[in-house]
Amino acid sequence: MTFVFWGLFVVLGLIAVGYWRWMLWVEKGEREDES
Amino acid sequence: MTTRIIVFALYFLGIFAIGLYSMRKTRDESDYWIAGGNLGWGLGGVTLAATHVSGGTFIGAVGAIHAFGWSFGWVLISIPLAYWFMAAVLAPRLMGTRELTLPSFIERRYYSKTARAIAAVIIMVAIMVYMQAQIVAGGLVANIAFGVPLTHGVVFFAILLLAYTVVGGMLAVVYADFVQMIIMLLGTVVALPLALRQIGGAGNLLHYAELTNPLALEWGTLPAALLFTMGLAFFLGSVATPEKIVRLYSMRDMHQIRRGILLTIIMVVTLNLMIMVLGLVSVVLFPTLPTGDLAMPMIARAVLPAFIGSLMLAAITSAIMSTAEALLIVAGSALSEDIFQTFFQRSASPRRRLIVGRIGVFIVGAAPLLFVLTGIGKGELIQLIVLLFSALMAASFFAPVIGGIFWRRATREGAIAAMLLGVTSAGAWKLWGAEAIDPVLPGFVVSVAAFVVVSLLTPPPPASALAPYFPEERAGEEAEPTGRASRPAKGA
Numbered sequence: 145m146t147f148v149f150w151g152l153f154v155v156l157g158l159i160a161v162g163y164w165r166w167m168l169w170v171e172k173g174e175r176e177d178e179s
Numbered sequence: 180m181t182t183r184i185i186v187f188a189l190y191f192l193g194i195f196a197i198g199l200y201s202m203r204k205t206r207d208e209s210d211y212w213i214a215g216g217n218l219g220w221g222l223g224g225v226t227l228a229a230t231h232v233s234g235g236t237f238i239g240a241v242g243a244i245h246a247f248g249w250s251f252g253w254v255l256i257s258i259p260l261a262y263w264f265m266a267a268v269l270a271p272r273l274m275g276t277r278e279l280t281l282p283s284f285i286e287r288r289y290y291s292k293t294a295r296a297i298a299a300v301i302i303m304v305a306i307m308v309y310m311q312a313q314i315v316a317g318g319l320v321a322n323i324a325f326g327v328p329l330t331h332g333v334v335f336f337a338i339l340l341l342a343y344t345v346v347g348g349m350l351a352v353v354y355a356d357f358v359q360m361i362i363m364l365l366g367t368v369v370a371l372p373l374a375l376r377q378i379g380g381a382g383n384l385l386h387y388a389e390l391t392n393p394l395a396l397e398w399g400t401l402p403a404a405l406l407f408t409m410g411l412a413f414f415l416g417s418v419a420t421p422e423k424i425v426r427l428y429s430m431r432d433m434h435q436i437r438r439g440i441l442l443t444i445i446m447v448v449t450l451n452l453m454i455m456v457l458g459l460v461s462v463v464l465f466p467t468l469p470t471g472d473l474a475m476p477m478i479a480r481a482v483l484p485a486f487i488g489s490l491m492l493a494a495i496t497s498a499i500m501s502t503a504e505a506l507l508i509v510a511g512s513a514l515s516e517d518i519f520q521t522f523f524q525r526s527a528s529p530r531r532r533l534i535v536g537r538i539g540v541f542i543v544g545a546a547p548l549l550f551v552l553t554g555i556g557k558g559e560l561i562q563l564i565v566l567l568f569s570a571l572m573a574a575s576f577f578a579p580v581i582g583g584i585f586w587r588r589a590t591r592e593g594a595i596a597a598m599l600l601g602v603t604s605a606g607a608w609k610l611w612g613a614e615a616i617d618p619v620l621p622g623f624v625v626s627v628a629a630f631v632v633v634s635l636l637t638p639p640p641p642a643s644a645l646a647p648y649f650p651e652e653r654a655g656e657e658a659e660p661t662g663r664a665s666r667p668a669k670g671a
Contacts, residue, residue, distance in 0.1 A: 156259065167437045174434075
């Protein structure tokens, strides 16, 4: 029961953080390509 | 009642002022259809989020939690994954050219005005029928909020929606989305703790929910296979739809798109989670509602204080309007830009094109209102098309869009076959297929199969059609330019 409820918050939070890290990684790569 | 009238009057006046302000800033069709292609991540992310959040989120999602329990919430996972896919896979190649509409991309990639016309007709017809349900939903909110007859509510809602969208175009829609998103977030953030207080705080929520409905917090109501299928349907229905793609075209560059999509993910997920917790509250407070769809209006009217309840009803109106106005722009552009301007009036002045654009938006907005008022399409058909809308969009456009930017061998004939067979098979499955499987899946499978088989059986596309989307083709294209130039962002 607890996992069904709280697990969703955790999984969604992890996906959002994952996206944010991916975005920074891509932008870092673009800056390195430009320089 | 007085509080409700004041809240709604302020809301409507604000939205109408936005329409007039945007009209003064709209100078050409690029402003009118894609806000000049110059949006930063803030406005771009908000407009994408507001388009995503519809009346279905506020009423349908709460209803689903009420009916299926919390396990339905796990379908949410498909939403951030769909947007991640858009940012990482779809947008970088799609932005190889900045178009005004999705059918315009179809024409350029598939070197065919016929393919463009087919895409435009599918978009226009599906949206015009879908709009009927949105207009009726707006009328229902007016009915609940003010007790006015449904017909009056429907007419008032449609006229207001048309007024600011027709005059202000995409700019008005973007600014209105911003205001509407604030109202949706504010309404939900304020309502949530007040609703939780009714059942003695957040700590009691899980306990009472389980006591009221033992399955509310179990997997039992939705088996994993069904959850996965629904999630896949959400995913396919979220990616490569015309109203999302024009929002990518509206943003300045990939940097803004990636950041904007992060904002979209945060807003859509947060809002959905809060609304779903409200759904769980409704399971405890109103366990015997005849339909879960009544849960949110019940919370707004019976649980919240007058002002907050009015704000919540304004939030529901905002959710319906933000999706309806986005669809109105897309359908209007399909009629005036992709059909009328492409086939009947190719060399009109910018001013004339803008006027034709406004007439197009007016027609696709006024026609559904007439259909509703005259009773055409009443009853099951509307409900059928609402459920089908995402499925039809995914079955028509997923293969031609994604395949078009990643598969060099994709041909004009393949794209036309994918759109026509995808849309008809999804529709046919809804009418005669098994109910346990969402029509998006058979529609998607048939569309992809037709796309691949027909493409392989027909001559490969010319290099000029591939050049904007496949970097390795560009060297040849630069030596002998045949394609049209991409549309730059304004001020870029």
